[in-house]
Amino acid sequence: MNLPRPYSLQSKFVTRLIVSIILISIVNLSALYFFMQSTLQDEVSTRASIVLKQVDAVQKYVQTKLRPKMLEVLPQSFVLEAMSSSYISRSVMERAHSDDSDYVYRRVAINARNPVFEANDVEQELIAHFRENLDKDIWQGLKYIDGQRVFVMARPVRFVESCLLCHGKEADAPPELAGKYGPRGFDHSQDSIDGMDFVGIPTDRYTAKSNADFSQYVVVYLLISIFILFMIYLTFQRVVLVNFRTLTSQFRKNFHDQKGVELLLKVEHGDEIEEMIEGMEGLSQHLFETDQRLKEYTADLEREVDRRTEQLSRENDTHKKDLNLLVQVLGALRISRNRPQLWRSVLPLLAERFLLVRASYICTFSGNQDFTWPEGAKPPVLPADYVQLLLQPKLLFSDNTVFVPVGGSDENIDGLLFLERPAHSPFTADEGEMLTAVGRQLGIAAENLAALDSILNQSENLRIIFEGVPDPLLLLDRSGSVIMANNAAKRLTEELACHRGQRSVLDCLVVQEGENGMTSDQLTALATREVVLDNGRSFIVNSIGLVREENKTARTVVAIQEDTDKKKMLHQFVQAEKLGTVGKLAAGLAHELNNPLGIILCYAELLKKALDGSQHQSDIDIIIKHIRQAQTVLLDLLNFARPKVSTDRQTVIGEVVENVVGVFRVQAAKKGVSLSCRRAVEAMVVRVEPQVVEHIILNLLLNALDALPEKGGMIDVEIAGGSGQRGLRLTVTDNGSGIDPAILPSIFDPFFTTKDVNKGSGLGLAVIYGYMLELGGTVEARNRPEGGAIFDLYFPVAEKLEE
Structure with a gap:
């Protein structure tokens, strides 16, 4: 590594940094030394x-606990080892002081009782200090004792009143003290400072340890300082020197003229900031001159940019108009229902965009049907080679006109679009490209409209067929929600809502859970089920899952057909067959048994008159009772098998029923039964004998009375007009045990009964059923939701009441 020159910026920085760190280290280490001391x-x-x-x-323990206890136990004695606080505290501290302890404790006094604890020169000096400074309670500091530096903490000992017992007058002190120590330790006055507690701790060991720790801290601090110095030096190189070199390299790459090279050499040979500043001033001047030349270049460039911008602006306006045209064409497609509407909407838009005086579309595949703008303008004459133009689609320009092929693709051209501008206004090449795109877009739009028109026609035909089907039809999605329903399904929904508390067809017949319902998971499969509602209406429900397509939700068609009337007719036919067969049998039995029973009854009555004795009379009464019971059964059989009910007489059923209820009310009251009769119609008459009505209402009342509970029984009779064309309705309601749903279809069969033996013949309801069948009416039985049974009888109403 090359060493920096003495006058360089790097050398100055490093020198000043070392001096600064040394000064900071001296201050910090001095503060640390004084802190450790x-x-x-x-x-x-x-x-x-x-x-x-x-x-x-x-x-404190001796004075407050031990000494009082000793005085209590030994009031006439003084035990030094247990009653002297000074003796005990010295003994305890001596035993607590081990060989390796680093402190010395002494409790000394002037004229001490034990010479060992007589104050030495240092201690007397401290006692004199406390006598001179009475407000001082403690003294601490360093003293040199026997050549060692010792930290001393001392506090004065005042002889208070309690101390004078042992340290006052010798005559007043316990004799044990004088006998052990002699005359020493007495004659101290009250509140005098004649003693001291002395604690001395040699500091050499603590000082050595502190100096060792300080030396370690100095070493660590110096290492950290060297590391910080090194890191700052590296940072300076990175931040300052590297940046200077980077700046120089940038100058070297960007300045190639003679003046720039001279300035660059000046900067590279200087390391001081002042030289850099001087060099930068020269560079600034050079940059200023360069900037002037750049401004001239910029002015020329701005003029070129303005020209190009104006050209792009015109192109952008053209593209914007083209885009608006395409958007408007799409809008016209959205509101158009067929091709004529589309062309009547699009031609004005083309005229506005291309400044046309005439626009026309000729559909070459529909007898050359044309649409022309403006209205009343003549369509153009097709060119002679227009067929070739359709087979090989391309634009056909001629002065200020153009023919544009219109089609979704080159293989599917539907017609030609004719556009005409004012004279001397030809179409440009750019407009030709746009017209080609418009022709293709309009061709696709026309094809889409044709397909949409076909779909709408098919949809309308399907809707008419769907609505025309007399049976209810529903289209459901996978979750069971109704997508479509025809008029028959809507009418059925209204009917079921009246009977089922606003429940829909879907709730009642299709998606209900239970024995007769269909779950939504079953809707997608082909299924046929029969559903019977609580009101007796029966339906055949067919569900057909439509074929699924990829990425489309499954659909299900549900067809509903009501077979309530069909089932009723079949049931009535079977019941009539039963009644006919049983009637013939009953008539024969009644004829064959009635005469023998009459003879037996006659002879039984003769025997009753001839024989004496209560036992004989009782036996004959039993015979007569059972004979009459058998005759009653035969009478029911005869009523069941008798010829058709007479309908020659007109009867006001309400009056007959009220009379029978009035007679029956006494019997009901005996059993605690509430019997009521309500008559909603007054003068509705039925062609039937009154005896038949009496027989019917009496049987129903007896059956209801037998089914009632012991307490709280209720029978309600209502006469009202029937719903629809069903005639007059007679309803008998009770709150008894009701009818087991399992036997409900068999209660009108002959000889069917749920009563005990000898309590019913099973012919009562069968006779009522036969009467209603012969009258042309109906009888229906159902259970009351709150408990009990309901019998509804519908009588055909006569036209008017005969005078």
């Missing part, structure tokens, strides 16, 4: 204070 003094002072506090603790 102060710390050493604080350390030995603290240790001496700890020793005195130990002495205080021992003396």
